[in-house]
Amino acid sequence: MRDRFSETLSFIRIAEARSLSVAARRLGLSLAATSRRLSQLEARLGVPLIRRNSRHLTLTDEGRLFYERAGRALSEMEDAELAVMRSATDAAGTLRVVTTIAFGRRRLGPLLQHYAMLHPDVKVHLETTEQNASIIEGGYDLAICFEPPADSTLTMKRLADNPRVMCAAPSYLDRRGRPQSVADLAMHDQIAIDTGHHKLWRHVKAEDVAPRRTLSTNDGELARIWAIDGAGIVVKTAWDVAEDIEAGRLETILPALPLPSSPIVALYTPAQGDTAKVRNCLRFLADQLRGDRAQPAAAADDRPSVAALGR
Known part of the structure; x- marks a missing residue:
């Protein structure tokens, strides 16, 4: 092969130059080697491609046909090589990103819209999902999720920390009272999210005192709606409820109580991490997400993680 x-490359260069010696110089070959490649190609195809005389070379009908088609193929191959090499240095092409529905609508969607404006050669496609999504099977370049999942062959980059807050609707707090200490939580109802939130409540227990678990769901958005409707106290990430707190739909509880932050991470294959569109997007998202809440960002780390999108 x-x-x-x-042989094909040598023929195309000969056809372009109409001279064996000029083609040989452009190819960096001897005149004999160039002539030998042409003879081998003609022997393999079984037809003469070039007519030779003492002054110049001309293409036969078969030579013109082969030059046109092989020339186009070579040009497309060269364009493909340039495009691939460009992807390592210039942000271009389609960037496919997947994340959770709520985060996609509230935070990531506007950020990627801004990123696309800054990089007109990049076409951004964002998908949101309620289910875990495989980057490889889905053909995504990036998955943006919360909570570092278990290890695998994917690379994980920590983009920012998303602080958590305990909150409830003013109507609920007017009815049940506003907790002044952790012990007061025993008199209240808890809205639990079944994605490891039982671990969160360990941080707010005092002598095994915690809110009574009255409602639970695996849907973080439903938990937020329940809280706004006055069903109880919920622990949510700050970005999830920032607008609700600002609008007065929710009210923070025990703001001085330390709660573990929820890391925002990007998952991608090692190969995708070598492309400019992914590298640039990761830098952009890290800068924007860390600046949003003026939170001290943990040192970004790259290590293996899973092919799944966490909630």
Whole structure:
């Protein structure tokens, strides 16, 4: 196959130059080697491609046909190589991103819209999902999720920390009272999210005192709606409820109580991490997300993680 490509390339250069000696110089070959490649190609195809005389070379009908088609193929191959090499240095092409529905609508969607404006050669496609999504099977370049999942062959980059807050609707707090200490939580109802939130409540227990678990769900958005409707106290990430707190739909409880932050991470294959569109997007998102809440960002780390999108 390598000899076949070399023969074809030599013929195209000869056809372009209409001279064996000029083609040989452009190819960096001797005149004899260039002539030998042409003879081998003609022997393999079984037809003469070039007419030779003492002054110049001309293409036969078969030579013109082969030049046109092989020339286009070579040009497309060269364009493909340039495009691939460009992807390592210039942000271009389609960037496919997947994340959770709520985060996609509230935070990531506007950020990626801004990123696309800054990089007109990049076409951004954002998908949101309620289910875990495989980057490889889904053909995504990036998955943006919360909570570092278990290890795998994917690379994980920590983009920012998303602080958590305990909150409830003013109507609920007017009815049940506003907790002044952790012990007061025993008199209240808890809205639990079944994604490891039982671990969160360990941080707010005092002598095994915690809110009574009255409602639970695996849907973080439903938990937020329940809280706004006055069903109880919920622990949510700050970005999830920032607008609700600002609008007065929710009210923070025990703001001085330390709660573990929820890391925002990007998952991608090692190969995708070498492309400019992914590298640039990761830098952009890290800068924007860390600046949003003026939270001290943990040092970004790259390590293996899973092919799943966490909630």
